[in-house]
Amino acid sequence: MSSANIVLSVPQRPRIVSTGAALRWTLIAVALGVIGLLIAMPLASVFAEAFRQGADAYFGALGDPMAIAAMKLTLIVAAIAVPLNLVFGVVGAWAIAKFEFRGKSFLIALIDLPFSVSPVVSGLVFVLLFGMQGWFGPFLIEHGVQIIFAVPGLVLATIFVTFPFVARELIPLMQQQGTQEEEAAVALGASGWQIFRRVTLPNIKWALLYGVLLCNARAMGEFGAVSVVSGHIRGATNTIPLHVEILYNEYNFVAAFAVASLLALLALLTLAAKAVLDWRLSVSPKPGERKT
Amino acid sequence: MTRLASFLIIGLLIFGCGTLSAAETNLLNVSYDPTRELYQDFNEAFTKHWQAKTGQEFSIRQSHGGSGKQARSVIDGIEADVVTLALAYDIDAISQRGLIAKDWQTRLPDNSAPYTSTIVFLVRKGNPKGIKDWDDLIKPDIKVETPNPKTSGGARWNYLAAWGYALRQPGGNETSARDFVAALYRNVPVLDSGARGSTITFVQRGIGDVLVSWENEAFLALNELGPDKLDIVAPSVSIVAEPSVAVVDSVVDRRGTRAVAEAYLQYLYSPEGQEIAAKHYYRPRLPEVKANYADRFPAIALFTVDEVFGGWAKAQITHFAEGGVFDSIYAGPQ
Numbered sequence: 001m002s003s004a005n006i007v008l009s010v011p012q013r014p015r016i017v018s019t020g021a022a023l024r025w026t027l028i029a030v031a032l033g034v035i036g037l038l039i040a041m042p043l044a045s046v047f048a049e050a051f052r053q054g055a056d057a058y059f060g061a062l063g064d065p066m067a068i069a070a071m072k073l074t075l076i077v078a079a080i081a082v083p084l085n086l087v088f089g090v091v092g093a094w095a096i097a098k099f100e101f102r103g104k105s106f107l108i109a110l111i112d113l114p115f116s117v118s119p120v121v122s123g124l125v126f127v128l129l130f131g132m133q134g135w136f137g138p139f140l141i142e143h144g145v146q147i148i149f150a151v152p153g154l155v156l157a158t159i160f161v162t163f164p165f166v167a168r169e170l171i172p173l174m175q176q177q178g179t180q181e182e183e184a185a186v187a188l189g190a191s192g193w194q195i196f197r198r199v200t201l202p203n204i205k206w207a208l209l210y211g212v213l214l215c216n217a218r219a220m221g222e223f224g225a226v227s228v229v230s231g232h233i234r235g236a237t238n239t240i241p242l243h244v245e246i247l248y249n250e251y252n253f254v255a256a257f258a259v260a261s262l263l264a265l266l267a268l269l270t271l272a273a274k275a276v277l278d279w280r281l282s283v284s285p286k287p288g289e290r291k292t
Numbered sequence: 293m294t295r296l297a298s299f300l301i302i303g304l305l306i307f308g309c310g311t312l313s314a315a316e317t318n319l320l321n322v323s324y325d326p327t328r329e330l331y332q333d334f335n336e337a338f339t340k341h342w343q344a345k346t347g348q349e350f351s352i353r354q355s356h357g358g359s360g361k362q363a364r365s366v367i368d369g370i371e372a373d374v375v376t377l378a379l380a381y382d383i384d385a386i387s388q389r390g391l392i393a394k395d396w397q398t399r400l401p402d403n404s405a406p407y408t409s410t411i412v413f414l415v416r417k418g419n420p421k422g423i424k425d426w427d428d429l430i431k432p433d434i435k436v437e438t439p440n441p442k443t444s445g446g447a448r449w450n451y452l453a454a455w456g457y458a459l460r461q462p463g464g465n466e467t468s469a470r471d472f473v474a475a476l477y478r479n480v481p482v483l484d485s486g487a488r489g490s491t492i493t494f495v496q497r498g499i500g501d502v503l504v505s506w507e508n509e510a511f512l513a514l515n516e517l518g519p520d521k522l523d524i525v526a527p528s529v530s531i532v533a534e535p536s537v538a539v540v541d542s543v544v545d546r547r548g549t550r551a552v553a554e555a556y557l558q559y560l561y562s563p564e565g566q567e568i569a570a571k572h573y574y575r576p577r578l579p580e581v582k583a584n585y586a587d588r589f590p591a592i593a594l595f596t597v598d599e600v601f602g603g604w605a606k607a608q609i610t611h612f613a614e615g616g617v618f619d620s621i622y623a624g625p626q
Contacts, residue, residue, distance in 0.1 A: 132369030133389075141369060144546075149370040231370040233320060233355045246356075249488045250328055251516040 046264050049257035061255035069235045070243035077239060078219040081158040085215050089166025097174030098182060114163045122160050123228025126153055149231030154239065157225040162215045169211030170204055177203055210277045217270040221263055317350040319552060322372035324359035324445055325488035326509040330572040337568060338559050342552065358486030359445030366540060373544050373553040376537045378445020381604040383538050396538040405534035406560035407574035410592060411453040413525040414503040414510045421501045425527050426457040429502060430475040437500035438480055439490040441612050446487035448612060450504040453531040456600045460529055474621035511573035526590035
């Protein structure tokens with residue numbers, strides 16, 4: 001290693017390295033301690049509480065019809081919100097990274113908006129729009145369309161909250177990759193769709209999956225915005241996070257933590273998938289190095 | 293990538309169809325916090341009764357939360373066929389928006405309140421702080437747990453019960469009552485949004501020396517979480533809490549569920565409905581059911597909101613509306 005030469009050539013270096021090592025280990029210990037206290041212990045306690053009355057009680061709680069309805073609903077909401085955000089995210093990121101147009105920074109600000117708005121406000125916005133006292137409410141009720149306190153409202157709120165994840169993941173990467181490859185494809189006579197499918201998409205696929213992963217984790221775990229538009233009708237508009245709260249409030253602690261453990265598992269899976277994607281991202285070909 | 297996309301689309305279609313076909317005859321009861329267990333039992337009983345009578349298959353859905361918040365959801369368009377809320381004013385609020393007929397309170401017996409309750413204290417086992425009556429709650433070293441009267445019906449009953457107690461003390465008047473209630477809220481470290489949240493804060497998180505609570509909620513906490521941890525203390529004077537029920541006219545007329553919704557509420561007054569209410573520590577109206585459960589409910593001198601406050605509409609405006617008495621005495625946690 002070339003750094004070894006530098007260390008040898010500078011006499012003070014070893015001393016600095018040794019105090020640096022002490023500092024480094026202290027920092028690592030502090031970080032591990034904080035992570036253990038704030039993240040690992042609460043996570044472990046979720047499973048400990050969930051299994052406090054044994055595996056039968058645990059699986060009994062998961063097999064409860066209301067719990068199953070909540071899981072189904074959460075999957076439905078994510079299955080609608082995530083693909084839509086995938087499309088919006090790719091389209092938005094493509095427009096921002098590959099084209100110059102007026103109002104671009106405004107568009108970026110809009111995409112970031114859901115990150116900065118409190119989820120409660122995100123939910124209330126939809127109540128104000130589609131609630132019976134809201135702008136479109138009376139019209140919708142007259143035509144028998146239920147948006148809030150029903151699945152469409154949950155989907156809308158979830159889309160809003162998870163909107164930035166895919167685009168935010170893609171924009172820096174696409175900007176860094178530049179437009180040379182697309183320009184070359186145009187010069188070779190490729191159509192727009194061909195360029196997207198054969199040039200742009202392969203370049204961004206790992207970052208895209210990464211964005212989808214984060215988007216999905218948030219979509220399934222979102223509480224605030226969904227809570228405002230849900231109406232908490234059990235078996236109908238309760239997603240998993242809302243169901244956990246209800247069970248907890250009913251003194252049903254084992255069931256609450258059993259259902260919560262699903263969310264914890266989702267988090268662990270997301271983490272594992274994220275680690276794999278991180279690795280793929282780091283080895284993914286840079287623009288121009290890609291084999292065809 | 294294409295495979296992933298097609299997988300997602302197929303998944304979407306399957307789920308989409310699943311939700312569409314799930315429609316069936318059902319009733320939605322939007323209720324307040326402490327009635328969860330009551331309506332779980334009552335819904336089962338009523339479903340059986342209705343199926344035996346008409347052969348109709350249907351199900352009842354429940355939504356629970358702070359009473360004021362639930363009324364707000366109905367106003368915002370949740371499709372509640374019936375509301376069973378903590379107090380008449382919350383139903384009045386819905387009625388003011390034209391969703392429920394103005395005369396709703398006279399459509400059913402007993403002010404449309406099929407069961408009553410009252411406000412009692414829940415304390416730690418053995419009553420370590422020696423809390424016996426309302427005036428113990430304003431002692432400086434006592435931490436009182438009660439929810440926010442802005443969002444919780446139970447909290448408003450708590451507030452009015454304390455006010456009524458102070459009025460009935462020797463030399464009691466509006467000023468002394470106001471000072472008393474202000475002193476009480478100075479001892480409140482947390483205002484939860486609903487009665488259930490407040491109970492959980494007191495019992496699970498161990499915050500506070502005394503929980504001012506619905507009688508039924510206090511008994512439920514005692515049974516669920518262990519009589520070895522908690523005691524119920526009945527104050528000398530309290531308020532008759534009348535949780536009211538009503539059919540939401542605009543919803544049942546649109547959905548064609550009026551007949552079953554009305555039958556549902558009437559069944560609350562039947563011997564079986566009353567029996568279920570009493571079992572869940574609500575004070576029943578029917579004399580014979582009341583007699584069966586007489587030893588369950590402590591004797592407390594009770595006053596009504598009409599006697600002391602001239603009805604809910606007036607109490608609401610004076611005490612709980614924006615800029616009312618509560619706003620002027622509660623300045624947030626001390």
